[in-house]
Amino acid sequence: MHYNPFKPSAGHTPPLLIGRDHDIEDFIEGLDNGPGSPTRLMRVTGARGIGKTVLLSEFARIARERKWEVIRENASKGLAARLLSRLQPAPRGRHEFTVKPTLQVGETAGSLGVYHYQSAEQMPLTLSEAMDRRIHELEKKGAGLLIAIDEAQAAERDDMIAISTAAQDMNINNRDYALVFAGLPSMSSKWLNEDATTFMRRADPHMLQDIPLDEVKRAFEDTFRESGMAISDTPLHMAVEATYGYPFMIQLVGYHIWSSARRNHPDTPTISVEDAKLGIGKALTRLGDTVHGPELDSLSPVDRTYLLAMAQDDGPSSTSMVAERMGKEKNYAGQYRARLLDAQVIEPKGYGLVDFAIPYLREYLREHAAYYRMNAESTD
Ligand SMILES: Nc1ncnc2c1ncn2[C@@H]1O[C@H](COP(=O)(O)OP(=O)(O)OP(=O)(O)O)[C@@H](O)[C@H]1O
Ligand SMILES: [Mg+2]
CATH class of the missing domain: 3.40.50.300 (P-loop containing nucleotide triphosphate hydrolases)
Structure with missing residues (x-):
């Protein structure tokens, strides 16, 4: 019996380190x-x-x-x-560190290998x-x-x-x-x-940037196969597209698809379209809880208002339109655009256009718009 090979948690080395x-x-x-x-x-x-x-x-x-x-x-x-x-260095012949509290600034307890500094x-x-x-x-x-x-x-x-x-x-x-x-x-x-x-x-x-989808595809193919799961073209394609090449999402999607398959048909080691759908849904929920929520919480209320204004578009947003939706001058909105660009929450998309840099943030904002609007008003 194989373990789930995917590692959707911070700092855990993935089954394949791709794109680096x-x-x-x-x-x-x-x-x-x-x-x-x-x-x-x-x-x-x-x-x-x-x-x-x-x-x-x-x-x-x-x-x-x-x-x-x-x-x-x-x-x-x-x-x-x-x-x-x-x-x-570990003090020779001793198993304990001894720090002499009386040491003067700059003086070292050389034989013990202990330094003391005061400023x-x-x-x-x-x-x-x-x-x-x-x-x-x-x-x-x-x-x-x-x-x-x-x-x-x-x-x-x-x-x-x-x-x-x-x-x-x-x-x-x-x-x-x-x-x-x-x-x-x-x-x-x-x-x-x-x-x-x-x-x-x-x-x-x-x-570091997102990972090209052809590399994600190869990594999924290899990882599923090596862990005893076959995956055909359609679910593989669904899985790859769902990641947007975002490394954490690669692990989340792989993990939840693998786990759905194992749970729903333990005796058939083949990923179905249904497993892919279920797994992607679970991965999205986790992504919202662990990435989108904390990311938005770490921003200022006006940053969030800027993002909410962007989320009304289905694709890249015009920066002057965003300012208009915010009811602010272009210069004022521009400051927040710069901060969000700097934080890599949004990215430039040609002259006067910006788009979300974090996958599914738009969808998350739409789903939680009411909550964040309320929050923006109470803290402004
Ligand atoms: N090159 C990669 N290929 C596949 N998966 C990866 C890759 N890099 C990271 N991951 C996966 O992405 C997730 C996040 O990785 P990691 O914790 O290193 O990110 P981070 O940039 O340090 O994030 P944070 O800023 O929150 O500390 C982990 O689940 C990890 O296994
Ligand atoms: Mg880290």
């Missing part, structure tokens, strides 16, 4: 070309559920394959301190020292260090300063390491305007 060949090639090229290769410093951005975390996992796997050490962290508050503690200004120095030592050890074994930071949009300024300063020291010392940041698109606008992190500007940008 170029990003992976760039990463490998960076590792293989040595320190100073442009793709040793990368920034991966994209909408929720596009596959950033899963791509970091793949990078980590590749690095480990080369005997590299990998440190993965989320960028929440205290990032630099956590990195620092993970870079400390944000101090942090870059100690982080840089710790990185340098750790990488130096790894280099002796012919390996390097990958630091992968997820949810980078949440990083605090001091943490970013500490990390970028340390990274620049590593560059000066020609150390064998790679640094990858992944986060929502807002991370770029947030950090790239900061003087202190101009270093991020040099990070190789990888903006």
Whole structure:
């Protein structure tokens, strides 16, 4: 008996990682070309559920394959301190860390491998020292260090300063390491305007996009077959079209179709049109609950009003028509358009036109319009 091969949950490696060949090639090229290769410093951005975390996992796997050490962290508050503690070598002959609370700023408990810092200004120095030592050890074994930071949009300024300063020291010392940041698109606008992190500007940008449908088709065919389910052209076509190439939806659709088939006819391992319909319906409900709802909740009331105005169209919306529907000046509406473009909720579709960038968001908004209108009025 096979398990359901699809993985519709955040951070779970999918049965087939599709559509990311170029990003992976760039990463490998960076590792293989040595320190100073442009793709040793990368920034991966994209909408929720596009596959950033899963791509970091793949990078980590590749690095480990080369005997590299990998440190993965989320960028929440205290990032630099956590990195620092993970870079400390385990104290020899001891199983416990001892931190002397009396240590002075900058003083290190060298023999114990414990650093103590007391201020944000101090942090870059100690982080840089710790990185340098750790990488130096790894280099002796012919390996390097990958630091992968997820949810980078949440990083605090001091943490970013500490990390970028340390990274620049590593560059000066020609150390064998790679640094990858992944986060929502807002991370770029947030950090790239900061003087202190101009270093991020040099990070190789990888903006993850939806996956071409022919690749989705091949992946579905292979995954269903390998998990003991046959799928013929019609249900396969329905499944592929329903995903819009959105990675999270690929997993949702695959998962729910597979599971409907298993439940409805456990003894016939063939996906029917009925299974496809049922599965797609379930996948849509899940998508609304886990993506559309939270995404809309994270926007401002006016952002949502803009989207509601767009949802009245069946295809791309004219920006002046949206402003008119909102009862606002074009300039005013334009500010919200810019914010929504930046957040990759909408995308430009030729001169004066925008469209939804998240699949089924239009349909979701129409279904929940009453709720969101009420919400907009009460918070305005
Ligand atoms: N290249 C891919 N091919 C197939 N499925 C993928 C791919 N990338 C991601 N997925 C699937 O999409 C879902 C979301 O992936 P992941 O958690 O990596 O997204 P994310 O961009 O990190 O989202 P978030 O911003 O919410 O953290 C998971 O179910 C994962 O298995
Ligand atoms: Mg993620």
